[in-house]
Amino acid sequence: ASADEPAVVPAVKLRPEILASPPYRQGRPAAADAFKLSSNENPFPPLDGVIDAVVASGAFNRYPDASALALREVLAARTGVSPENIHVGSGSVALLSQFIAAAAGPGDTVVYPWRSFEAYPGLVTVAGATSVQVPNRADGSHDLHALAAAVDDTTRVVIVCSPNNPTSTTVSAAAFEEFLARVPSDVLVLLDEAYAEFVTDADAVQGLRLTGRYPNLVVLRTFSKAYGLAGLRVGWAIGPVEILDAARAAAIPLSVTQPAQAAALASLEREDELLRRVAELADRRDRLHAELTAQGWFIPAAQGNFVWLATGDATDAANDALLAGGIVARAFPNSGIRVSIGEEESVEKLLPITQRIVDLLP
Ligand code: PMP
Numbered sequence: 001a002s003a004d005e006p007a008v009v010p011a012v013k014l015r016p017e018i019l020a021s022p023p024y025r026q027g028r029p030a031a032a033d034a035f036k037l038s039s040n041e042n043p044f045p046p047l048d049g050v051i052d053a054v055v056a057s058g059a060f061n062r063y064p065d066a067s068a069l070a071l072r073e074v075l076a077a078r079t080g081v082s083p084e085n086i087h088v089g090s091g092s093v094a095l096l097s098q099f100i101a102a103a104a105g106p107g108d109t110v111v112y113p114w115r116s117f118e119a120y121p122g123l124v125t126v127a128g129a130t131s132v133q134v135p136n137r138a139d140g141s142h143d144l145h146a147l148a149a150a151v152d153d154t155t156r157v158v159i160v161c162s163p164n165n166p167t168s169t170t171v172s173a174a175a176f177e178e179f180l181a182r183v184p185s186d187v188l189v190l191l192d193e194a195y196a197e198f199v200t201d202a203d204a205v206q207g208l209r210l211t212g213r214y215p216n217l218v219v220l221r222t223f224s225k226a227y228g229l230a231g232l233r234v235g236w237a238i239g240p241v242e243i244l245d246a247a248r249a250a251a252i253p254l255s256v257t258q259p260a261q262a263a264a265l266a267s268l269e270r271e272d273e274l275l276r277r278v279a280e281l282a283d284r285r286d287r288l289h290a291e292l293t294a295q296g297w298f299i300p301a302a303q304g305n306f307v308w309l310a311t312g313d314a315t316d317a318a319n320d321a322l323l324a325g326g327i328v329a330r331a332f333p334n335s336g337i338r339v340s341i342g343e344e345e346s347v348e349k350l351l352p353i354t355q356r357i358v359d360l361l362p
């Protein structure tokens with residue numbers, strides 16, 4: 001064809017539900033003088049020992065161990081299960097995708113609370129299944145009764161997120177066990193505990209205490225948040241072997257890289273130091289929560305490394321004020337703003353702004 005002939009664009013048939021599905025919305029980047037509190041990242045840089053382990057890990061001309069056995073063995077020893085009961089993925093979002101695809105397809109439903117982690121709807125759509133979103137209660141917490149009531153013959157997966165992104169609420173251990181008793185045992189329950197290490201409420205569910213007791217429960221954890229490895233992409237799942245084997249079959253092979261496996265192992269070796277940082281962040285969160293409450297905000301008990309400002313119709317105006325003040329948070333139009341716990345200075349910068357914007361609320 002000559003240059004002035006129009007290119008022939010073949011009418012490729014793409015899935016309409018995929019075309020209609022918005023791409024994942026990433027937390028916005030921040031200018032150099034602003035604080036990036038939009039992605040629930042850990043403000044601490046990786047420990048030197050972790051970086052050294054990453055550098056020492058390759059032979060990058062070789063493929064990684066596809067099953068991440070060394071990492072699974074360490075996680076299994078710590079949690080008192082067999083390595084077969086642990087599955088590692090390139091972030092817990094990859095694991096979510098695998099478990100949803102392993103259990104749900106066209107004609108099936110996946111039930112989850114809303115608002116919750118923004119990736120859930122897209123992952124369900126990619127699997128070809130249908131989302132059933134169950135509204136949270138007015139305080140942003142999950143309504144587990146309504147969630148269990150939404151399960152029917154079409155349901156293959158139910159997701160519970162504790163602490164919930166973006167409202168930072170937890171479900172109690174007692175309520176979660178009641179919920180498990182109501183969900184049929186042939187429906188996969190995914191407990192997404194991406195922020196588990198930040199939880200200080202003794203009544204909150206702790207998924208690792210439940211493993212081995214329920215044949216349909218899989219708990220998801222990640223190295224992205226508490227361990228500060230978001231950029232390397234490592235998450236893990238713990239649960240019954242048959243369900244994990246199905247996820248392994250649904251996984252893209254070899255996606256957990258060698259440096260990522262090495263960094264996760266090195267982080268576990270340095271867990272004391274990393275968990276001290278987690279405690280510092282949880283402390284900072286509790287102080288921020290108390291200050292915001294004193295300013296007149298109603299904020300449900302926050303248990304993740306983030307707090308939820310229920311700004312409703314004033315969200316755009318409130319977010320503009322935050323941006324102007326050098327705070328980049330995650331705004332959900334007409335709903336609220338999620339602010340991650342970052343550096344101490346970010347809290348000092350944040351509080352005078354929230355003091356002003358609390359007056360915008362009805
Ligand atoms: N679950 C929840 C609730 C999250 O908020 C996130 C990250 N935003 C993830 C899972 C995924 O984290 P990662 O893939 O980095 O492990």
